[in-house]
Amino acid sequence: MPYLHAPEDLGELLEGEPRFRVDQLRDWLYKTPVLQTEDMTNLPQEVRSRFSDRLWPFTVEVEQSADSGTTRKWLFRAPDGAAIEAVLMGYPRRATLCISSQAGCALGCTFCATGQFGFERHLEPGEIFAQVAYAQAFLRQIGMPGVPDHLTNVVFMGMGEPLANYNRVREAIRRMVEVMGLSARAITVSTVGIVPGIKRLAEDPWPVYLAISLHAADNELRTSLVPINKRYPLEMLVAAAWEYFEKKGRRLSIEWTMMDGVNDTDDQATKLAVIANRLRAHVNLIALNPTPLTEETASPERRIEGFARLLANHGVNVTIRNTRGREIDAACGQLRIVAGKSGIAG
Ligand code: SAH
Ligand code: SF4
Numbered sequence: 001m002p003y004l005h006a007p008e009d010l011g012e013l014l015e016g017e018p019r020f021r022v023d024q025l026r027d028w029l030y031k032t033p034v035l036q037t038e039d040m041t042n043l044p045q046e047v048r049s050r051f052s053d054r055l056w057p058f059t060v061e062v063e064q065s066a067d068s069g070t071t072r073k074w075l076f077r078a079p080d081g082a083a084i085e086a087v088l089m090g091y092p093r094r095a096t097l098c099i100s101s102q103a104g105c106a107l108g109c110t111f112c113a114t115g116q117f118g119f120e121r122h123l124e125p126g127e128i129f130a131q132v133a134y135a136q137a138f139l140r141q142i143g144m145p146g147v148p149d150h151l152t153n154v155v156f157m158g159m160g161e162p163l164a165n166y167n168r169v170r171e172a173i174r175r176m177v178e179v180m181g182l183s184a185r186a187i188t189v190s191t192v193g194i195v196p197g198i199k200r201l202a203e204d205p206w207p208v209y210l211a212i213s214l215h216a217a218d219n220e221l222r223t224s225l226v227p228i229n230k231r232y233p234l235e236m237l238v239a240a241a242w243e244y245f246e247k248k249g250r251r252l253s254i255e256w257t258m259m260d261g262v263n264d265t266d267d268q269a270t271k272l273a274v275i276a277n278r279l280r281a282h283v284n285l286i287a288l289n290p291t292p293l294t295e296e297t298a299s300p301e302r303r304i305e306g307f308a309r310l311l312a313n314h315g316v317n318v319t320i321r322n323t324r325g326r327e328i329d330a331a332c333g334q335l336r337i338v339a340g341k342s343g344i345a346g
Contacts, residue, residue, distance in 0.1 A: 003126040033133035064328040090147030102160025113291040128172035163197025217271035252281040258299035273314035
């Protein structure tokens with residue numbers, strides 16, 4: 001499984017072959033990924049066949065399509081049974097891939113499907129990167145109607161908390177930026193607020209975008225929705241986010257999942273405006289997507305608009321995110337539902 005070797009260690013797979021063969025393989029894996037080894041046209045059959053049945057570190061268990069073919073969700077399955085989900089969303093000038101950093105998540109945010117099913121394991125750098133390579137190969141070789149033939153954005157908004165798996169996520173980002181050649185500006189790390197992880201990300205050389213999943217603007221409410229807030233309360237989180245902004249000069253974003261009667265009040269909007277203004281952050285409002293164990297329901301559309309207006313009146317830059325792939329459970333926080341329901345998730 002070549003993606004489980006670091007790009008620098010591919011020689012191990014091609015013992016006895018000249019250096020240029022190793023470089024060719026590296027380019028097929030990292031620069032112009034292909035769906036199958038047969039497509040690695042300049043490698044001799046004998047060399048390709050060494051890993052032809054195990055190019056990917058997972059099998060494609062489910063592939064679903066929605067939004068007239070411009071949204072695609074994959075459920076990949078690692079040999080040990082771990083489920084890895086990725087969602088590709090195509091637009092006229094953009095192709096955004098949402099990737100997973102862990103199988104499951106240990107942080108248990110009440111409204112999130114991934115959190116509700118608990119933690120399985122961390123994903124390896126190669127498993128994280130292979131999601132990107134797979135989508136890149138898909139766009140190049142199969143494509144989506146009216147969508148660019150390559151990824152323009154990668155967001156860590158699938159399953160798992162990227163900053164709770166820092167070293168592996170870091171290595172995956174290194175491969176995306178330094179080996180694949182993706183701009184750091186094309187990458188967004190979304191975190192629920194692991195403060196030491198934000199600090200480490202700030203120390204790393206790549207100016208990736210940071211999204212903070214805030215959901216509540218006071219500690220009491222936030223701790224009830226996002227248990228890790230007890231360990232890293234709002235003041236710490238806001239300070240770390242500001243530090244990141246100052247260091248990288250990248251505009252922060254704040255994610256806010258709108259729950260009816262929970263965090264969609266004028267009071268929360270006013271408090272959120274203070275935080276967003278202090279951080280000069282952009283706010284994304286996302287209507288709650290239903291999950292099996294969530295009692296909360298999405299805020300009505302009119303309330304979301306009212307909440308957005310209130311923020312805007314306070315000078316906050318705000319967008320209401322429209323949801324992709326809802327009918328295939330590919331929307332935020334819904335990953336893992338189908339697998340969980342049918343009992344096939346490891
Ligand atoms: N663990 C990271 C990244 C994965 S979650 C984080 O929490 O940021 C990606 C985004 O989906 C987060 O902003 C998260 O709050 C949001 N989300 C989770 N469950 C959701 C749901 N049921 N409906 C809408 N958004 C949800
Ligand atoms: Fe984990 Fe993010 Fe879901 Fe919270 S919202 S349980 S941190 S994946």
